[in-house]
Amino acid sequence: MADTSDESRTTTPMNRPTRVRTDIQGLRALAVLLVIADHLFHVPSGGYIGVDVFFVISGFLITGQLLRDVERFGRIRFRRFWLHRVRRILPAAVLTVAATVIASALAFGPTRFRSVVADAFWSVLSVGNWHFAAIGTNYSQADGPVSPLQHFWSLGVEEQFYVVWPVLIAVVLILFRRRFSTAIVVALAVVMAGSFVFAVAQTVATPTVAYFSTVTRAWELALGAGIAIGAPRLQALPPLARTIGAWAGLALIAVAAIVFTAATPFPGPWAALPVIGAGLIIASGTGGDAAGLWPLTNRVAGWVGDRSYSLYLWHYPAVVVLAALLPAGSWRYLAAVLLVTAVCTVLSYRFVEEPIRRWRAPDGSRSGRRLRRRATTSAAAVLAAVIVAGVSVAAVRPEAPVTVPTMAASSDASADLSAQLSAAVTATTWPKQLTPTIDAAADDASPAMTDTACFNPTDLTNDDACTTGSGTKTAMVTGDSIAMAWEPAVRSALGDGWRVHAMGFSNCPLIAADITYAASPSQSDTCNTNRQARIAQIERIHPDLLVVSDLELGITRLADDASGQQAIQEWTAGREQIIRTLRSHVGRIVVLSSNPVGPSLSCADAGAPPRACASSVSGAWKAKAAADKAASNATGATYIDGSRWFCTADGICPAFVNGILVRWDAGHMTQTYARYIAPLLRPELLP
16 A cells, blocks of 8 residues: 555556556555455454555565666666655655644543554654564454554555565676576565465464564565566466456455454465455456456546555544544444545645655756755654654643552441442543553553563473462462452452462463464463463462452353353363362362453543443353352352452443542453452452
């Protein structure tokens, strides 16, 4: 999508005229509309494959330009090529980033806004993809505030390609000038094969990094490059082959868009389906038109394709920022996103893209060089000014320290908490002094969740790792991230005289049954294969008290896809078996329920009332609670229903209680609230 090069002209030998590729413009339109539909309506579920279609188009068009340089001048004109890329990409991108930073300052709180500023910095440097990979963003299933600039990751991939690919072609040309045609094909084949194999392996090992990585996406751009290299041969395709190839390609893209979901392993290997589809369409139209390809060659598709770059730039900031101002999914929200996207696209294309596309300064002229320098400097200055202004806006909204309330361990404590929960549910405004503030919520996560000795440890033979406190008695907290969130409450509830050891794994409940977490197969594998090692460590530590807790959604992730009553029965049996296995090696076993999951705290953006962040007890929570209670009763373990510390008797769970923020994200309580309810937990742990 970053490529806006001269209206999709074909790559042909230099002694033949180039022509406008209406099919490629239509393919651009299809790609951007798929992406927008996915982000806004979540239909089709695989609409994200539009980005992969863009990659193939860019690889084809850019390689065509570079090969024309080789044919005409015997070299790559790096300076002209890179200046042309900057001139065509940077102005519209900088304008979008600047407008998004300003909108974020108005719509978001200080912490989220500062995050957007950081995203803007890395995006403009064309390394946004590595930035989002480094912070662990999950593009398809983000659980928390999403950056309105997150879509810049794909621009980063393309822009890095624009830097590396011309250099690789130049190196091949220097080393193998007489056999350039063969050498460049070999080099391309090595890039494609290596990148694809790496994409498949990386998707299994670290799917988030794989999604954003330039290395795992290089084969998609390389496929387009390969079609450009083979363009002279493709001109001899018979008309029937062109038509069949183009329609087959369109069918592959359609199937991928409809069938793929957020759980589909991506980009390796399944991105091959839309990538091959796009390649077939481009190859079929090289040197001649495929007959009857009206879905891509009509005027409407051409109009949208011309504006696909601006559409892509503007749609995602509108999707994310407006979700902070209007109820996401409502007709007002959908209409507002479409309107803002359309207006910004038309204005950006008319007053930024088109004037720059039509501008032709004489190559090498002093006026041309001066104008290019001024344009680049002005764009950088605008962005720098916006970022500095934005940081200043955030800086003038300091977060004052507040006194954290405490709860006395008394017979009235439960009644007091019930009253506080009811008051929070009916509150129409947020507390003036909220601890922690919503913008600083993530900083109040349990230390056990950020300590790799506790959470996702690689060494399960070190029985002294992640142990706090001193005393003659030992407690152990285990399960998944929910257990790690409970650790501060358990430690505070037990007090002096207890050593507390924590050990948990992501999305990994402690049950004698395999689970499948589709969003991260590697986590499922780790969970299923290290079960015996976890049991062995618990047996060696021989705790006086074992506290087990895990996320409510675990019961929906059983490996055989069990649901309903069958899932309850399987979970009950799996929990029973674990408890019976450990029964003789521990003192008291407590199964502690999770706090019910709620919405992401982005629900509180732009002054939304507290009720926007309230939740209710889900069916999954109730099913898991029933299974855990049955397993505990059958084995002599103790089941603690903690929902009464998070929700009213009517099952409504507010986001804050007595001025304390309950959750720092959708599913994990803040350590401040964990310590607040510790006095209520103590008599349950030590009856």
